[in-house]
Amino acid sequence: MTDADVVVIGGGAAAVSAAWPLVRAGLRVLMLDQGRRSDATTDLPARFPDGKLSDPAAWKTLLGADFTGLAETGRKTPKMKIPAHQYVMRGFSAAYRLKANGVHALGSLARGGLTVMWGAGAYPYAAAETAHWPVDFAELCDSYREIATRIGICGSADDDLAAALGPAHPLQAALPAHPTAALMLDTYRRRHPQDFILGRARNAVLTRPQDGRQDCDQTGLCLWGCPRGAIYRADQDIDLLSRHDNFRYQDCAFVTAVTQQDGHWVATARDMDGRQPERRFSGRRLILAAGTIGTTALVLRYFGIFDRPLPLACHPAFAFAALRPSRIGSAWQSRHFALGQLAYQIGPAGQPDAFGSVFSCEGLLASDVIRAFPFTRRNAAVIGRALLPAILVANGYLPSRYSDSNIRLTSDGELEIRGGFSVDYEAALTSARRRIARGFRRSGMLPLPGSFQRAQLGSDSHYAGTLPMTAVPGSQAPGCDPNGQVYDAPGLYVADGAALPEMPAKHPTFTIMANADRISRRLAATFW
Amino acid sequence: MTQRRRILSEARILMSFILRRSAPPHLLRRYARALEAGRRSPLDLPRWLAAAPALVGLIEPFGKPRGDFAAQLTDRLGMALLLCETDPAGAALFVNDGRLSRLAACRSALSGLIAESAMLPVRLVLKYIPIRS
Numbered sequence: 151m152t153d154a155d156v157v158v159i160g161g162g163a164a165a166v167s168a169a170w171p172l173v174r175a176g177l178r179v180l181m182l183d184q185g186r187r188s189d190a191t192t193d194l195p196a197r198f199p200d201g202k203l204s205d206p207a208a209w210k211t212l213l214g215a216d217f218t219g220l221a222e223t224g225r226k227t228p229k230m231k232i233p234a235h236q237y238v239m240r241g242f243s244a245a246y247r248l249k250a251n252g253v254h255a256l257g258s259l260a261r262g263g264l265t266v267m268w269g270a271g272a273y274p275y276a277a278a279e280t281a282h283w284p285v286d287f288a289e290l291c292d293s294y295r296e297i298a299t300r301i302g303i304c305g306s307a308d309d310d311l312a313a314a315l316g317p318a319h320p321l322q323a324a325l326p327a328h329p330t331a332a333l334m335l336d337t338y339r340r341r342h343p344q345d346f347i348l349g350r351a352r353n354a355v356l357t358r359p360q361d362g363r364q365d366c367d368q369t370g371l372c373l374w375g376c377p378r379g380a381i382y383r384a385d386q387d388i389d390l391l392s393r394h395d396n397f398r399y400q401d402c403a404f405v406t407a408v409t410q411q412d413g414h415w416v417a418t419a420r421d422m423d424g425r426q427p428e429r430r431f432s433g434r435r436l437i438l439a440a441g442t443i444g445t446t447a448l449v450l451r452y453f454g455i456f457d458r459p460l461p462l463a464c465h466p467a468f469a470f471a472a473l474r475p476s477r478i479g480s481a482w483q484s485r486h487f488a489l490g491q492l493a494y495q496i497g498p499a500g501q502p503d504a505f506g507s508v509f510s511c512e513g514l515l516a517s518d519v520i521r522a523f524p525f526t527r528r529n530a531a532v533i534g535r536a537l538l539p540a541i542l543v544a545n546g547y548l549p550s551r552y553s554d555s556n557i558r559l560t561s562d563g564e565l566e567i568r569g570g571f572s573v574d575y576e577a578a579l580t581s582a583r584r585r586i587a588r589g590f591r592r593s594g595m596l597p598l599p600g601s602f603q604r605a606q607l608g609s610d611s612h613y614a615g616t617l618p619m620t621a622v623p624g625s626q627a628p629g630c631d632p633n634g635q636v637y638d639a640p641g642l643y644v645a646d647g648a649a650l651p652e653m654p655a656k657h658p659t660f661t662i663m664a665n666a667d668r669i670s671r672r673l674a675a676t677f678w
Numbered sequence: 679m680t681q682r683r684r685i686l687s688e689a690r691i692l693m694s695f696i697l698r699r700s701a702p703p704h705l706l707r708r709y710a711r712a713l714e715a716g717r718r719s720p721l722d723l724p725r726w727l728a729a730a731p732a733l734v735g736l737i738e739p740f741g742k743p744r745g746d747f748a749a750q751l752t753d754r755l756g757m758a759l760l761l762c763e764t765d766p767a768g769a770a771l772f773v774n775d776g777r778l779s780r781l782a783a784c785r786s787a788l789s790g791l792i793a794e795s796a797m798l799p800v801r802l803v804l805k806y807i808p809i810r811s
Binding site: 199200202203204205206208209212213216217219220221478479480481482484515516517520521524525526527528529530531532533534535536537539 | 695696698708711712715716732734735738740741755756757758759760761762763764765766769770771772773774775776778780781783784786787789790791793794797801
């Protein structure tokens with residue numbers, strides 16, 4: 151007798167997306183996850199930035215009562231600095247004995263995984279971007295629709311970006327855009343720059359309530375966590391799954407190894423916080439959805455593959471700021487949504503050369519933006535007060551083929567990740583930078599000199615491609631069949647980013663979730 | 679001077695520099711606690727800054743800090759900036775909730791830019807001939 155029909159390893163976006171079809175099919179599903187929860191007790195201020203002006207306790211939330219928010223961030227994104235989210239990534243490196251060189255190796259042992267602190271960007275891949283995948287695109291589109299319905303994605307269905315994105319899926323109404331973003335979009339529509347597509351961002355955020363989650367009320371506190379549940383997090387799905395009798399969530403269960411025994415799959419798990427003894431859980435099938443890094447470690451250990459590097463797909467990323475002069479001196483918004491306002495791409499519509507999101511500055515701590523100004527702090531504050539409502543900050547990604555990174559399990563049991571770039575990366579980045587700047591200028595935004603920054607590989611926590619789906623098994627490295635089943639390991643599946651053959655320039659999370667859904671629907675249909 | 683007094687003196691200078699007025703006691707204490715939480719020692723700031731905190735701008739590193747003192751001063755000013763921004767005592771310097779007209783906000787920013795231009799030559803010199811190493 152097994153503990154479950156299917157054991158799912160992980161507690162993030164891929165894991166819950168893999169669990170749902172199995173639960174709905176009536177299979178017994180056991181989810182194993184370390185499942186750390188927040189230890190923050192501080193209330194959020196009522197609004198941002200207004201809370202700073204009136205709430206004497208706002209600093210505790212914004213900086214942390216223990217001042218963790220004052221730590222230097224290096225080149226990490228602002229969301230990595232949020233005090234209430236520090237538990238999300240705590241202990242990940244130690245758990246996997248990670249050694250990273252030239253790349254940030256980020257992950258989570260938290261309940262809900264990295265979705266607890268993600269930027270909520272949700273963009274489907276177009277058909278051309280998955281043309282070389284051994285996947286029926288129509289089937290993937292079905293999964294996009296299923297995921298979009300379940301988690302709620304807001305955006306526009308009738309702008310240029312919607313036409314370029316490809317597969318249509320249910321959308322809730324877009325949130326009001328920040329005035330500077332709205333002006334940029336308006337100018338873009340009038341001038342239609344060539345080789346540049348701009349539209350409303352797609353965010354996994356509710357604009358109408360569902361499943362006990364409330365709609366966004368534009369308090370501007372998005373980076374610090376949404377108390378209304380409007381921003382999707384995978385732990386919301388864990389709560390919903392837990393209402394089903396055939397689903398069990400087992401926390402304090404960090405899986406260290408998977409093995410086969412008596413025709414079943416066995417996961418060995420220990421509690422990283424030392425509250426539970428090591429335990430073993432068995433299932434007829436086992437789905438790995440622990441995130442690319444974690445899943446890869448388990449598979450390498452299973453096959454006993456040591457000291458052999460596997461290619462790791464990462465997104466070369468960058469960021470910059472742009473100014474709308476006519477908005478200088480404007481009052482700050484008391485009601486606003488602080489995550490992605492717009493999204494852009496350059497290159498062919500169905501296979502962009504770069505893709506990125508655009509944010510206002512008003513959802514960030516001004517200090518984090520003005521520290522880049524070449525002024526004294528005293529004057530930077532008042533200069534920033536006038537400038538920040540007029541500035542948009544944008545990130546951007548190149549396709550993963552411009553990274554040249556790898557991951558290997560050493561014979562000592564350490565997981566080494568090395569980050570690097572392809573030989574044509576510099577040329578691609580230079581070209582992208584020039585074309586994006588032109589698109590922004592033609593849309594009425596002036597890229598700020600000196601603001602362009604390359605992000606360190608991995609700082610976005612986008613990883614994929616270590617155990618890619620292929621039509622036939624590769625001769626050299628482990629991988630999966632089109633159903634996500636690991637070759638030479640029948641009954642073992644990969645349902646997270648590790649299974650994606652590559653990452654186009656877009657955010658991968660929505661596609662990882664859709665692929666996990668697709669894999670599980672197939673598994674559920676053929677289980678018996 | 680005891681360690682705590684030196685920390686409070688540093689807090690008074692840096693916070694007053696950013697706020698453009700005397701910093702309230704609760705902010706000074708918060709700065710001190712932040713420093714102690716990070717196990718940082720007080721900076722060896724020139725004594726004359728206590729009489730004229732506005733002059734911190736002259737020694738604030740321009741561009742990438744050169745030397746330990748410059749790096750620490752940059753770090754401390756970053757801390758002071760965040761502490762001022764996240765408290766009602768200082769937040770209005772960073773956020774215009776509509777109390778300032780556009781003209782007033784722009785005028786204030788322009789004054790800041792003019793002050794920066796005036797300080798720039800001194801800051802550039804002190805970048806290469808630092809007061810502290």
